[in-house]
Amino acid sequence: MFRKTSLLAAAMLLSFGLGSVDARSSRNYISIVGSSTVYPFATTVAEQFGRTTPYKTPKIESTGSGGGLKLFCAGVGVEHPDITNASRAIKSSEVQKCKANGVSGIVEVKIGYDGIILANSKKTQPLKLTRKDIFMALAKDVPDPNGGEKLIPNPYRTWKDVNSSLPDIKIEVLGPPPTSGTRDAFVELAMEGGGKTFDFIKAMKKTDKKRYKAVCHTIREDGAYVEAGENDNLIVQKLDANPDAVGIFGFSFLDQNADKIQGSFVDGAPPTFDAIADGKYPVSRPLFFYVKKAHVEAIPGIKDYLAEFTSEKAWGPEGYLAEKGMIPMPENERKKFYKNVQTLQTIPMP
Amino acid sequence: MIDSQIPVIQDKEHDKEKELEMLKGLKTVGEITAPNPRMTCRNVNVYYSGVQAIFGVSLDIAGNEVIAMIGPSGCGKSTFLRCLNRMNDTIEGCRVEGEITLDSENIYGSKIDVVPLRAQVGIVFQKPNPFPKSIYENVAYGPKIHGLTQNKAELDEIVERSLIKAGLWGEVKDRMDKPGTGLSGGQQQRLCIARTIAVSPEVILMDEPCSALDPIATAKIEDLIDELREQYSIVIVTHSMQQASRVSQRTAYFHLGYLVEVGPTPQIFTKPRHRLTEDYITGRFG
Amino acid sequence: MNRVAVNETISVMKPKRAIETVSKGLRKRYRAERRFRMLGLAAVIASLLFLTIMFISIFGNGYTAFFQTYVKLNVYFDPETLREDTLARADYPGLVKKTMRAMFPEVQGRRDKRNLYKLVSSEAAFQLRAMVLRNPDIIGQEIPVWVPADDDIDMLMKGHIRRDVPESERRLNDKQLAWLDRLSADDRIQTRFNWTFIRSGDSREPELAGILGAAVGSFLTLLVTLLLSFPIGVAAAVYLEELAPKNRWTDLIEVNINNLAAVPSIVFGLLGLAVFLNFFGLPRSAPLVGGLVLTLMTFPTIIIASRAALQSVPPSIREAALGIGASKMQMIVHHVLPLALPGILTGTIIGMARALGETAPLLMIGMVAFIVDVPQGFNDPSTALPVQIFLWADSPERAFVEKTSAAIIVLLGFLITMNAAAVMLRKKYERRW
Known part of the structure; x- marks a missing residue:
């Protein structure tokens, strides 16, 4: 299985001299990078693809959405990845960077949704929150409870302070750090959604967009929100140990640990598969992957990988990705992106 | 001539400085030359990082003689000994001036390589230091690296001959493959001597070879030195005046880096001509 | 008290008082000694306790994965x-x-x-x-x-x-x-x-996930690391210790090697990304590049350990070799290196064990990845044992919890084997002088 030592010297020489040329000129596996949220789904598809086709199983690096797009946009050629997964849409600045490096044909494929869950231990009652409650509990600055359009540093200590119908428990939220895609989506969907319920903040969006973003997206730093690292399993364990704490993570972790933790209702919708799928649960985000069109012909197997990913048995409501906790798209959306993949429809370049 | 006015001063450094001042320009008493010298030293000065340790020493070493170097601690006798096969080269910051010849060739000359020099002028150290290898390997190492033998049989013969000469053969012939470090102190030292003579040197330097040994082992080594004199010149540094008087033909007395007196051993010990020598051998200091 | 009595007391008391002082102090001395011994014992027991807890928890969680x-x-x-x-x-x-x-x-x-x-x-x-x-x-x-x-x-x-x-x-x-x-x-x-x-x-299905891919990846990576860092480290140590003149330049080099050994490993990962991947164009995720990066991290450790081992070889052995006319190279190769070898090997294995446990530098060069196929060569994409642990620990499926512990057991197995090898090599080559 391993080459012997005698061959090693030759291998070294090859890798230093000829090897570099070799590495650039061919690659017989698909190279995928990107979001750690999409990683469990992409790897499932990749494995299925590897077992059912003559191609090698794609290599999938978990680099985070931003890191993945950075690698993806670095250029065209076998040393650059073919596909990047993202738990958010590509930004226009990233498209520009791609273009500058010669990556002009990018196919965007939306694959489904991920619900962001606020959960606590099964040992207590589930919380019934609104996005406004979430904003009030976690924003750094909140509107003055005495009225007016003034913002004051968040004075709330317990959930009851935020909303009298909530239990009298200290606010203690374990969530992802700012580097995480889950955090981006959480502030955008839950916090901003809550901030908007105040008219003067909503009005700010038109007058002072920067300030609006800062108000809605800044999480308090006085200890009520604890950055618990990227490892969601760890958050689940901590919740099990501390019934008063609330954790923030992706739906698949709730799905796998339903015996230990329960999701909070948001705006009256329970965090269930069905509620997220039909859009009732407000804090959910789309998941994507991006394909380099120039690589589709050059790297063997990309077409078949795309076909596997966009097949009903993978991303359909009964597919194996749903099994893994991904929330599928409605049928018309699936049809639309399936067609995009078939025709390799690229996103418009600036 | 300098009197034995050894000032009793508490401050040792001052004491030494004062003494050095008095010794300045001292001329060696006695006959420094020898007929048919193997090695000659003329006006040797040694400095350690700029501090002078040996002051203008001149001395001949004759063939087939044992010359003993005595003197109080720190008198430079070991330093001088190590000049004779350039072991001082290994010490950082050591500089040797003057002329030392072996068979009329300056060993500090630019053409001289220390490797063959040390094959010609072997050395035995104060503490027995056999290699952590077998007894055989210890003795065979020198001939091997110098390529003195053509085959195993010749090497075996050299090893046997050297061990016989060192008086160790009878004790070790049945355990040649046992580690040399497993021998007793005296045996180890004789092994080191065997190792040195295996490369057929002309001169053997011995740096207090018995100071780490018990009296019986010492006696054996002293007998050995006497036998070796038939083939080699031997320079021995010793702390023991009895040993010097037992094994050597000539004795040189060193004091604070100066060669104070040199002469036939009986004369040095019975009728020393210099006051410092007399003080030393009568035990006034040392 | 009259004068006679006082004198008597003094003559009697004087020696007694000294002994009393000594024995009084003695008790205090013994107490301090006992205290120190208890503290040391407590420290050992505490560390053994933590070790046991760690082993029990890992084995308890992990053995079912087998x-x-x-x-x-x-x-x-x-x-x-x-x-x-x-x-x-x-x-x-x-x-x-x-x-x-x-x-x-x-x-x-x-x-x-x-x-x-x-x-x-x-x-x-x-x-x-x-x-x-x-x-x-x-x-x-x-x-x-x-x-x-x-x-x-x-x-x-x-x-x-x-x-x-x-x-x-x-x-x-x-x-x-x-x-x-x-x-x-x-x-x-x-x-x-x-x-x-x-x-x-690896696999996304916990019942199909295996450790062989990561183990082979770690093996190949460490092989590259060993083959590069051992000769480089030992050669550098021998040069610095035995051959280089002692001056300001060699002092500077020494200080910098010590600095290098203390640099956080992620920095080497960034360096590897910039040099091996971007400049030399070596393939991403390959054990070859992983090995090169870990070499950068390991060889300062080897140099430092080797220099300490060389320094501990007694000067008498060097003099003995030089004294019978060995050249400097012969002295080093025949006598000094063999005696320093146990120390050098120990240092090397400790360095390798550290390299075995590294994830951070591998992240930058793309070895934190989902790779199903067991790598067949130095250029195949592969991952490593600690990376596998990291990836499994982050997987939502409940079954990966036990796999994570099982992977830790395998990694610990590797580490214990390597350390045992270090002890055995030391025993085998250690010589008394």
């Missing part, structure tokens, strides 16, 4: 589905489903059927395919086949999923439990040694 639940299916290799010409592409998942339906004929309804199929791993279909391809004669026969159970079933059997919670909180519903109980009653469920874990690469 076992896997299997389900016996009576498979009728239907000639209808398995036509001669399409054996490789036949509908094996369909065959599995058909078998399951035949075993539970009462199960009706699409949802229930799906739940029934979920009892066995997706591996079952591949297993049947391999059987048919190996021996097409079995077509037309009914053969009992043991196939791996799905990871949820496995977790239930191992007690990691509780049966006594309400149905909605379980990943297995009441019907599935009933089916399982029937299978159990029929002796169709068995726990066996999990060879898959030892023999295969």
Whole structure:
């Protein structure tokens, strides 16, 4: 299985001299990078693809959405990845960077949704929150409870302070750090959604967009929100140990640990598969992957990988990705992106 | 001539400085030359990082003689000994001036390589230091690296001959493959001597070879030195005046880096001509 | 008191008082000694305790991963589905489903059927395919086949999923439990040694995930590291210790090597990314690049250990060799290096063990990745043991918790083997002088 030592010297020489040329000129596996949220789904598809086709199983690096797009946009050629997964849409600045490096044909494929869950231990009652409650509990600055359009540093200590119908428990939220895609989506969907319920903040969006973003997206730093690292399993364990704490993570972790933790209702919708799928649960985000069109012909197997990913048995409501906790798209959306993949429809370049 | 006015001063450094001042320009008493010298030293000065340790020493070493170097601690006798096969080269910051010849060739000359020099002028150290290898390997190492033998049989013969000469053969012939470090102190030292003579040197330097040994082992080594004199010149540094008087033909007395007196051993010990020598051998200091 | 009495007292007291002082102090001295010994003992006990707790918790969580639940299916290799010409592409998942339906004929309804199929791993279909391809004669026969159970079933059997919670909180519903109980009653469920874990690469299905890919990746990476860092480290140490003149430049080099040994490993990862990947264009995720990066990290450690080992060789051995006319190189090669070797090897193995446990630098060069195929060479994409642990620890499936601990057991096994090797080498080559 391993080459012997005698061959090693030759291998070294090859890798230093000829090897570099070799590495650039061919690659017989698909190279995928990107979001750690999409990683469990992409790897499932990749494995299925590897077992059912003559191609090698794609290599999938978990680099985070931003890191993945950075690698993806670095250029065209076998040393650059073919596909990047993202738990958010590509930004226009990233498209520009791609273009500058010669990556002009990018196919965007939306694959489904991920619900962001606020959960606590099964040992207590589930919380019934609104996005406004979430904003009030976690924003750094909140509107003055005495009225007016003034913002004051968040004075709330317990959930009851935020909303009298909530239990009298200290606010203690374990969530992802700012580097995480889950955090981006959480502030955008839950916090901003809550901030908007105040008219003067909503009005700010038109007058002072920067300030609006800062108000809605800044999480308090006085200890009520604890950055618990990227490892969601760890958050689940901590919740099990501390019934008063609330954790923030992706739906698949709730799905796998339903015996230990329960999701909070948001705006009256329970965090269930069905509620997220039909859009009732407000804090959910789309998941994507991006394909380099120039690589589709050059790297063997990309077409078949795309076909596997966009097949009903993978991303359909009964597919194996749903099994893994991904929330599928409605049928018309699936049809639309399936067609995009078939025709390799690229996103418009600036 | 300098009197034995050894000032009793508490401050040792001052004491030494004062003494050095008095010794300045001292001329060696006695006959420094020898007929048919193997090695000659003329006006040797040694400095350690700029501090002078040996002051203008001149001395001949004759063939087939044992010359003993005595003197109080720190008198430079070991330093001088190590000049004779350039072991001082290994010490950082050591500089040797003057002329030392072996068979009329300056060993500090630019053409001289220390490797063959040390094959010609072997050395035995104060503490027995056999290699952590077998007894055989210890003795065979020198001939091997110098390529003195053509085959195993010749090497075996050299090893046997050297061990016989060192008086160790009878004790070790049945355990040649046992580690040399497993021998007793005296045996180890004789092994080191065997190792040195295996490369057929002309001169053997011995740096207090018995100071780490018990009296019986010492006696054996002293007998050995006497036998070796038939083939080699031997320079021995010793702390023991009895040993010097037992094994050597000539004795040189060193004091604070100066060669104070040199002469036939009986004369040095019975009728020393210099006051410092007399003080030393009568035990006034040392 | 009169004068005589005072004098007497003094003459009697004087020696006594000294002894009293000594014995009084003695008690205090012994007390201090005892205190120190107790403290030391307590420190040892505490560290042993932590070690034991760590081992117990890891082994307790992980040993079950070495076992896997299997389900016996009576498979009728239907000639209808398995036509001669399409054996490789036949509908094996369909065959599995058909078998399951035949075993539970009462199960009706699409949802229930799906739940029934979920009892066995997706591996079952591949297993049947391999059987048919190996021996097409079995077509037309009914053969009992043991196939791996799905990871949820496995977790239930191992007690990691509780049966006594309400149905909605379980990943297995009441019907599935009933089916399982029937299978159990029929002796169709068995726990066996999990060879898959030892023999295969990573997988998204916990019941199929194995450690071999990561272990081979670590092996190849460390091989590159050893082959590069050992000669470079020892050569550098010998040069600096034995041959280089002692001056300001060598002092500067020494200080910088010590600095290098203290640099956080992620920095080496960034360096590797910039130099090996971007400049030399070596392939991403390859053990070769991993080995190069870990070499940068390891060889300062080797240099420092080797220099200490060289320094500890007694000068008398050097003098002995020089004294009979060995050249400097001969002195080093024949005498100094062999004596320093145990120390050098110990330092090397400690450095390698540290390299074995590194993830941070590998992140930057793309070795934190999902790789199913076991790497076959130095340029194949691969991952490493600590990376595998990291990736599994972050997976949502419950079954990966035990896999994570099992991977830690394997990593600890590697580390203990390496340290044992260090001890043995030291024992073997250690010489007294």
